[in-house]
Amino acid sequence: MNPALRRGIFSLLAYALLAPSAFAGESINLYSYRQPFLMKPLLDGFTKKTGIKVNMVYAKKGMLERIKAEGINTPADVVLASDIGRLNDMVLADVLAQTKSKELDSVIPANFRHPDGLWYALTSRARVIYASKKRTKKGEVLSYEDLTKLELKGRVCIRSGKNVYNISLLSSVIAHKGKEQAEKWLTGLKANLARKPQGNDRTQAKAIYEGVCDYGVVNTYYLGKMLTNDKKPEQKQWAASVRLIFPNQSGRGTHVNISGAGIIKHSKRKALAVKLIEYLTSDEAQKIYAEQNFEYPVKAGVALHPIVKAWGTFKADKISLSEVAKHRSEASKMMDRVHFDQ
């Protein structure tokens, strides 16, 4: 064999073997759909408290396939997701372990955890409506359904219909009102859009500030993040230009989504995994979530961030999230049928 080639192969093997080992000391392994930098303060807190090191792989696509392929030898113990859809996919694929924890059951409300303990919500966020302070009247829009009013033509902005948050919102409408009504609603919403769905949630606030549209459908926490963004102060102006509306207060309530965690079926460190989830729902961790990310804690009695508190209390849609997640495939197809993104 060519000596260069031989050297290459050897260095490759050495490379593979010397790759940072995930098994040194007492540690726990996370597969995460949430960004490491968002999780860092929480995981650091856990390590400080317990001495258990947390390793992490972050990916947005294919994590489920990785868990399935790795099978009984998967190194992963816990999966973190930022949307009910991903958790539900894991439930359907049967890769999560049934978990029993009195503490978790007492801390987390029943609609925020799987009945068999396959997953637990860690935070919740509401999908709300931002309205231009300048150009909208209070009371004009009070519900998701109001967004389809004729007088709103050309005044509504939203990100891509295929985004997980919009898929979940539409799934909840399907779950409540059935396919037919939901499609009617979606068609009406599409007809009122000021422009092709685009950008992310912050983009919609920016568009309202710039006068492209008057209403936007957005998650709550982005408003907090923009209001406190010292690095990009222009975002404070975008945020200051909008008023937050919690839709459907006199009806089913505002659609909420969760971020959550589940324990992997083939985890070899399930006790540690439960410990981690318990920590993430502790007062200490829930406070970090609330303060750093402007999300709603799932644990009752944890103080909200003052900005979040100022938005006031609201009635959340209490429908089971597993029920909502069932309609995701249909929601995605519905987005196609009304050509929502075109």
Place this chain on the structure above:
Amino acid sequence: MLLQDAKPFTAKAKQLLAPFRDSWLTGSVIIALLAAAPILAVAFLAMTSNGDFWGHMVQNVLPGYITTTLLLMAGVGLGTFVVGTGTAWLTATCEFPGRKFFGWALFLPMAVPAYIIAYLYTDLLEYAGPVQKSLRGLMGWQTPRDYWFPEIRSVGGATAMMTLVLYPYVYLLARSAFLEQSSAVLEAGRILGRGPWRNFFTIALPLARPALVVGISLVLMEVLNDFGTVDFFAVKTFTAGIYDVWLNMGNVGGAAQLALILLLFVSLLLFAERWARRRQRFDSQTQRAPANNTQKLEGLHSALAIIACSLPIILGFVIPAAMLVSYSIRFWGDEANEKIWQAAWNSLTLSGTAALVVTAIGLFLAFAVRENGGKTIKSVSRIASMGYAIPGAVLAVGVMIPLAGLDNRIDAFFRASFGHSTGLLFSGTIFAILCGYSARFIYLTFSTVEAGLSRITPNMEGAASTLGAGRWEILKTIHIPLLRGALATAVLLVLVDSMKELPMTMLLRPFNFETLATHVHQYASDELFEESALAALMIVIAGIIPVILLSLTISKSRGQ
């Protein structure tokens, strides 16, 4: 007596085993099969589709996806062809001020990932961006309804962005082809009274065809596997559809079916192109061109050449790089930058290793195809190199399945025989990422080397072989030296592409492992792209260094 009987038997066995004794053929078939494994795994995955989505797709979205994808392919294909070959022709054969500088500077936009240039130009050109703002200030317009401005988040916008960062692929291959063309042929054209334009269209361009095809096919495959840019622009391409079926409809098998269709489509295109030039040969018997074979441009022509060469650099590199620099300064010392050095080191070592490994594989396969010419090796190599057309995350799943399968088999064997579990040996390691890069980037190296080989006359091997040289020796003493330019190109392509690679790295990586690209994605996906601008800038800078080094090598290989 015994001996006599044995003779025909051994002869027969020899005959039967002949193909396997040929270490080249066996080796190359094995390597090609290994390289093709991820694609075969995707094919396997396609059989697991659950639920019917085809009816829905065909009725509602598929025609739209196909039209958009074809439009994008046509636009970017044409755009990169015009910009790439135009600038390559100017810098390779004309003399004008700054020609040497443009020679390498035109590569620069290649280092800018398409998704990053898309972010940056959106900041610049959208309604709330500085360009439209100053226009409104200047003209007194008040609302979006007062005037028309091209929408950046559109097929047109995506075409422009991709053209700006992908034309260097065509440029790279076209330029080395033009540089390697014998001046005698062009001189013959000139003597026969052809002007520079006719010479270009009737001689240089047709002669460069294999290289141009490689360049444009690289571009088109990049267009097909791109998700970052089209997702950000909400442009619904076939690839967007693949992810939709996978992630929103929860049907990975369906996504694999769609990916295979994409692959089939690309294979057909490439096959058609090969078929169209099946009777043509592109090697040349003549000596290399002397370096002074350039046409001097004067006055207006020279000014136009300078403009034509600077525009792609300014739009594709200077503006985005300047924006990244300004963001980096603004967010300097931010916590996002703490781990950036480790990420940079990871990116560099990973890309460097990948460049060498994948080039070696590409060289080996291309040479095996040339030498053996058998159908098996040809078709397996072609399948192996098609990974480039598949969206990264889907191919990553294709890499994971055989790798984890192997891990679990080894583990089961050790458990059964020794009562000891080995766990996962390869999955979730850097080796797994390298397997992923190999599966994805073989096309880059295989096709550049193949195009390079097509310009070497088989007579040389014939002569060497008559003189008793073995195949290794021929490869070492004849091909590799003659292929220096092509090999440098291959290394450069893999190096720069690996630096930018995102979906495979994300999914296949070990715990706590970040590259510059995954670092940028972390922040960009939380709508904080600017905070990771320094990492994005480092991707670009890390891409520039090999670009300059290798363009020097390519020039040197021409003896300039």
